[in-house]
Amino acid sequence: MDVEDNDRHYYPILAGQRKDIAYKITNTGKNPLMITDIITSCGCLNVDKGTAVFTIPPGKDRILTLSYNSAKNVGYVKHYITLYGNFEKALFKELVFDINVVPNAMYTLDYEELYADEVKKDGGVKEFVDGSENNKGYYMDVDLSKSVHQTR
Numbered sequence: 001m002d003v004e005d006n007d008r009h010y011y012p013i014l015a016g017q018r019k020d021i022a023y024k025i026t027n028t029g030k031n032p033l034m035i036t037d038i039i040t041s042c043g044c045l046n047v048d049k050g051t052a053v054f055t056i057p058p059g060k061d062r063i064l065t066l067s068y069n070s071a072k073n074v075g076y077v078k079h080y081i082t083l084y085g086n087f088e089k090a091l092f093k094e095l096v097f098d099i100n101v102v103p104n105a106m107y108t109l110d111y112e113e114l115y116a117d118e119v120k121k122d123g124g125v126k127e128f129v130d131g132s133e134n135n136k137g138y139y140m141d142v143d144l145s146k147s148v149h150q151t152r
Contacts, residue, residue, distance in 0.1 A: 003025055006096060008096070010098070011099075012099065019068040021067075023081075032058065033056040044070070044072040045079055
């Protein structure tokens, strides 16, 4: 397996911005390369849907795309994407990148404020359907052994 431009150093971005990352993976072996699992070093990295498990024929390549949400990091961060599959001489392979996440110079938003802004960008659909997180209602513990309707 060959990865084009592994161990990348991205230019700084502002906290709260998203960055799309794409790695070109080439199968240099004689057999199909099967990627069976992808684990990221942070919840801020999401693998595009439908690309966590895939196969690359011999001599062919494929693009692996990820989305990075910088709202959860500030400062220098280094991330690892671990690929598991049928590698010839290893149990796994790692893709690596680093980036500096810079807070806004005028005002630094905390994580809750960044999340609230993200929810507003989505049009509030989740809150409309599920309700706001601070107004969910309540539940009661029910002890069925002390039921009012027990028969004697």
